[in-house]
Amino acid sequence: MTRRDTYVCGIDxxxxxxxxxxxxxxxxxxxxxxxxxxxxxxxEIPGVTEKVLTSHLRELEADGIVRREVYEExxxxxxxxxxxxxxxxxxxxEPLGAWGRAHLLPQDHHDRxxx
Amino acid sequence: MTRRDTYVCGIDxxxxxxxxxxxxxxxxxxxxxxxxxxxxxxxEIPGVTEKVLTSHLRELEADGIVRREVYEExxxxxxxxxxxxxxxxxxxxEPLGAWGRAHLLPQDHHDRxxx
DNA sequence: CAGTATCCTTCACGATACTG
DNA sequence: CAGTATCGTGAAGGATACTG
Numbered sequence: 184m185t186r187r188d189t190y191v192c193g194i195d196x197x198x199x200x201x202x203x204x205x206x207x208x209x210x211x212x213x214x215x216x217x218x219x220x221x222x223x224x225x226x227e228i229p230g231v232t233e234k235v236l237t238s239h240l241r242e243l244e245a246d247g248i249v250r251r252e253v254y255e256e257x258x259x260x261x262x263x264x265x266x267x268x269x270x271x272x273x274x275x276x277e278p279l280g281a282w283g284r285a286h287l288l289p290q291d292h293h294d295r296x297x298x
Numbered sequence: 299m300t301r302r303d304t305y306v307c308g309i310d311x312x313x314x315x316x317x318x319x320x321x322x323x324x325x326x327x328x329x330x331x332x333x334x335x336x337x338x339x340x341x342e343i344p345g346v347t348e349k350v351l352t353s354h355l356r357e358l359e360a361d362g363i364v365r366r367e368v369y370e371e372x373x374x375x376x377x378x379x380x381x382x383x384x385x386x387x388x389x390x391x392e393p394l395g396a397w398g399r400a401h402l403l404p405q406d407h408h409d410r411x412x413x
Numbered sequence: 414c415a416g417t418a419t420c421c422t423t424c425a426c427g428a429t430a431c432t433g
Numbered sequence: 434c435a436g437t438a439t440c441g442t443g444a445a446g447g448a449t450a451c452t453g
Contacts, residue, residue: 187319190398190402190403191323191326192322192323192326192395192398192399193394193395193396193397193398193399193400193402193403194322194326194391194394194395194398195322195323195398196398196399196402196403197394197395197397197398197402198313198316198317198322198394198398199402200398200402201313201394202313202317203445203446204302204445204446205446207307207309207310207313208306208307208310210309211306211307211309211310220414220415221414221415221416222414222415225415228306232446232447232448232449233415233416233417234416234417234418234446234447234448235445235446235447236416237415237416237417238445238446253415258414259414259415259416259453260414260415261414261415261416268401271397271401272397272401274393275393275394275396275397276309276393276394277393278389278390278391278392278393278394279308279309279312279313279316279390279391279393279394280307280308280309280312281308281390282308282312282386282387282390283305283307283308283309283310283311283312283315284307284308284311285308286383286386286387287305287308287311287312287315288305288308288311318425318426319425319426320426335434335435336434336435336436337434337435340435346426347426347427347428347429348435348436348437349426349427349428349436349437349438350425350426350427351436352435352436352437353425353426368435373434374433374434374435374436375434375435376434376435376436
C-alpha cells in the first residue's frame with residue numbers, strides 16, 4: 184500500500200498500517216495463535232510467499248504492531264508476537280471484522296463472537 | 299486494491315472494500331457532508347484526480363456502500379450519498395479511526411503513549 | 414529454519430486532454 | 434457539471450532459486 188505523507192483522519196492512517204495484502208491475516212494469526220515462528224505463520228497464511236511475508240512482518244514491526252525476537256541457537260529460531268499496540272489495533276479492527284462477516288462473507292452465523 | 303477471491307475473515311474482506319487510496323476519505327466526506335455532488339467531493343478530497351475519484355465511487359457503489367443518483371436536467375447533476383450499509387461501515391470504522399488518531403496522528407491534545 | 418537475492422508482472426494511481 | 438479517453442509510471446506483490 185502506498186504510504187501517505189499526510190493523513191486527513193485516523194482511519195486512513197490506520198488503513199495505511201493495515202492495508203497490505205496479507206497484513207490483517209498476519210494480525211489475525213498472531214492473535215489466534217499467539218506467538219508464532221516464521222514457518223508457522225507461513226502455514227497459517229496459505230498463498231503468501233516468503234518474500235512478501237518477510238516484508239510485511241518487517242513493516243508491521245517498524246510500525247510497532249509486531250514484535251520480532253531472534254534466538255541465536257544451534258537451530259535458528261525467530262518468534263513473532265503482537266505488541267500491546269498490535270493487540271489494541273486488533274481490538275479496534277474487531278467491529279470492522281464483524282461488519283465484514285455480517286455483510287461480505289457468504290453465510291455464517293453472525294452471532295459467533297471472537298475475543 | 300487487489301480484489302481477493304477468497305476471504306479468510308471478515309476483516310480482510312472489509313479492508314478490500316475500504317482499502318483504496320481515497321476510499322475512507324470519500325466515506326468520511328459523505329458522512330460529514332451528507333449528500334454530495336461530484337465537484338463537491340472533489341473539493342473535499344484535495345489531491346484526488348477525477349478519474350480515480352470516479353472509479354472509487356463506482357467501486358463503492360458496486361459494493362453497496364454509496365448511492366449514486368443521476369438527475370437528467372438542463373444542468374447535469376449527480377448526487378452521492380451513503381447507503382445504510384455505507385453508514386454501518388462508517389460506524390464499524392470508527393474504533394479504527396480512534397485508534398489511528400490516538401496512535402498514528404501527530405497529536406491532538408491527547409497524551410502520547412509509549413514511544 | 415528463516416530468511417535473501419533476483420527477476421518479473423500487474424494494476425492502482427496519476428497527468429492531461431477532451432466531451433455530452 | 435460530471436465525467437471519458439489515453440497514456441504512463443512506480444511500487445506492491447509474485448515466482449523461483451539460493452544460503453547462514
